[in-house]
Amino acid sequence: MGILAAALLLAPPAQAQGILAQVKARGHLVCGVSQGVAGFSMPDSQGQWRGLDVEFCRAMAAAIFDDPDKVRFIPLASPARFTAVQSGEVDVLARNTTWTLARDTAAMNFGAVNFYDGQGFLVRKDRNIAEVRQLDRATICLQQGTTTELNLADWFRAHGLTQSVVTFANSEQTLSGYESGRCDALSTDKSSLFGERLKTADPEAHVILDELISKEPFAPALRQGDDQWRDIVTWTHYAMLNAEEAGLTRENVEATRKAPASPNVRRILGLEGRYGQDLGLTNDWAFRIIRHVGNYGEVFSRNVGEGSALKVPRGLNALWTQGGLQYGPPIR
Ligand SMILES: N[C@@H](CCC(=O)N[C@@H](CS)C(=O)NCC(=O)O)C(=O)O
Structure with a gap:
């Protein structure tokens, strides 16, 4: 023993x-x-x-x-x-x-x-938005527990703009929130936006803004x-x-x-x-x-x-x- x-x-x-x-x-x-x-x-x-x-x-x-x-x-x-x-x-x-x-x-x-990568935005083409600052007072759909959430608040505050955010638990819900019209824009890493745009019912109806608001290595x-x-x-x-x-x-x-x-x-x-x-x-x-x-x-x-x-x-x-x-x- x-x-x-x-x-x-x-x-x-x-x-x-x-x-x-x-x-x-x-x-x-x-x-x-x-x-x-x-x-x-x-x-x-x-x-x-x-x-x-x-x-x-x-x-x-x-x-x-x-x-x-x-x-x-x-x-x-x-x-x-x-x-x-x-x-x-x-x-x-x-x-x-x-x-x-x-x-x-x-x-x-x-x-x-x-x-x-960097954080970007997906918006409806017919909204004629070319720059992030045009999203002043907009509602943005994004995912919880991400840097996306933190950067967004920082960027709008630093630029003296306001926004409201609707957060979701996963990317599927985030996209359907955006597609159902709950938000003016969907924000996440730009690389993810390419795929999210293709998942929409009509990809041609949406554009990814050129601008990035953060560093996402x-x-x-x-x-x-x-x-x-x-x-x-x-x-x-x-x-x-x-x-x-x-x-x-x-x-x-x-x-x-x-x-x-x-x-x-x-x-x-x-x-x-x-x-x-x-x-x-x-x-x-x-x-x-x-x-x-x-x-x-x-x-x-x-x-x-x-x-x-x-x-x-x-x-x-x-x-x-x-x-x-x-x-x-x-x-x-
Ligand atoms: N790069 C950011 C965001 C990463 C992230 O989680 N993005 C979401 C939105 S595209 C995602 O991957 N969702 C898919 C999932 O939750 O499985 C971070 O590290 O916080």
Whole structure:
């Protein structure tokens, strides 16, 4: 009995194990996503999760398991998403979530920004509204538990204007509130407005204003206190950026790996160095990401960009070499 008790005392509690070890032991990643934002995370007609955030988690699963399907997606409403991270219900939250100081210090960490956005407005075309200030005294529909709610109040106050807000628990209700005429405008991240507009009965009857009233850098969130997991979350995005910069795609990566052109490409593909092992993964971790999911430009295009129905311009999300903000630190 004494020996058993001593052994139990010595055995580390499950929580003391790093998140990577827990994920490996479980055999799949648990990824928090939104309940449905077109282009970011939404189930398709077969019930398969699709979108930029979904692909981020598939890239993590590719790096860890060499299998992008080893992910369980948990749809989370805006107000519920952070508790799910803090409590360990999800290993990572990849969900159009703005990185803010308050969230970063609330027992969470953030990975790299995988989408730079800002808050915008959807209005009826026949209202002839071109600027946000024309929404003085307007009623705005938006979602609870978001930065959207906070920014809106700030912006109107700072500009000496007034508004009334009607808040809803999810994006479906927000859109139907707007469509039923309860509000003059719907406000959320501009990237979400592209999809919301397409969901209306007559998309041509609505316009997205050009103006943005805030900075919304979206980054994956994870719980605080696990540096290795934080590195894996962060470098998953950087691997996809480095791949794009080096011209590595889902199509060409296998052939390129057989005859890699440069030392940089050799390092990305795990043929030189032990960068993957140092992350707790295998040295071909980035090769796995590129082979199964692709580079950032490919993922952007097919989910939200030119290759998708949304046609979101690349804008700030272009690589730094193309005038954008997406900049992957070197793999070396
Ligand atoms: N980026 C903002 C807003 C994110 C957000 O939750 N947006 C809503 C409106 S598009 C959403 O994702 N709704 C879908 C859902 O609740 O599942 C934040 O981080 O607070």
